[in-house]
Amino acid sequence: MTDDLPIVLLHGSATGSHSWAAVRTGLEAHGARVVVPDMLGYGRSPAPSEAWQLKDEVAHLRSWLDMQGVGAFHLVTHSLGAFFGLHLRLAVGSRVARLTLVDPVVVSVLRVPGEEDALREGQTLCDRFMRAWPDHGxxxxxxxxxxxxxxxxxxLGEKGRALVTRLAPRLRLEMTASAADRTTLAEFTSTAVPTSVLVGERTSVAPRSVSRLLAGAFDAHTVVVPGAAHMIPLTHPAAVVEGIHAGMVAS
Structure with missing residues (x-):
């Protein structure tokens, strides 16, 4: 790695910090300092309250980073982690000194002409999830x-299914927050930051469109991960490590 910024790995929906295990190992093998928070309701973090809002997640992440002694940092997000990560960046400003977005899912930036199919994917998933409720499984x-x-x-196996089922109330909260958010692409990208985007070659239309929009607005270095679908940190961790390194060299 070519700079001394600590790397913060922010997980996506229905996973947790453990989803970054192989990526973390690869980054640390290159000498990076890596910190990996769990959002509220994941891992050892406390459960969110029934009144949980997006601002509570941002406050949790900010407090956790402060407790770890993290000043300026390189933020790496996956999937819906990009939604929370970009809101965290709005809160902490220049502390996010570098940004890597891995197959990002940020529904609000799709509310523009020409992105109807991508927006529909997110809306349909949310609608199906809510219709299945309250059957957590x-x-x-x-x-x-x-x-x-x-x-x-x-x-996933019995243990994995039980773990994700226990997360269902948290998943409902984050899907509701994502669907309700109206933050625009211009608001998320109003200040420049060196950015890389990794997108799966076989990912679905929503993250593909979000990747294209964010990459254009941030003037980002973009890497298409061959053969990958959406769960890149789990299926192609070496590509994530290489993508982070390549983005640092390119910027």
Whole structure:
């Protein structure tokens, strides 16, 4: 790695900090300092309250980073982690000194002409999840199989299915917050930051469109990960490590 910024890895929906294990190992092998928070309701973090809002997640992440002694940092996000990460950046400003977005999912930037198909994907997933509620297992299964493909739910095994099912109330909160947000692309990208975008060659229309929009607005270095779908940190961790390094060299 070519700079001394600590790297903060922010997970996506229905996963947790553990989803970055292989990426973290690869980055640390190159001498990077890596910190990996769990959002509220994930891992060892406390559960969110029933009144949880987006601002509470941002406050949690900001407090956690402060407790770790993190000043300026390189923020790496995956999937819906980009939604929370970009809002965190709005809150902490220049502390986010570098940004890497891995197959980002940020519904609000799709509310523009020409992105109807991508927006529909997110809206349809949210609608199906809410129709399955309050069956936690059915709702969690819908989410997992949307992003990881048919059969992914069974492939998790009994322990994995139980873990994601327990996350269902948290998943409902974050999907509601994402669907309700109206932050525009211009607002998210109003200040410049060196940015890289990694997008799966086989990902779905929503993250592909979000990647294109954010890359254009940030003037980002973009890497298409061959053979990858959406869950790149789990399926192609070496590509994430290489993409982070390549982005640092290019900027």
């Amino acid at each position: 059915a709702a969690a299964c819908l989410l997992v199989e949307h992003w990881s493909g048919a059969g992914a739910w069974n492939a």
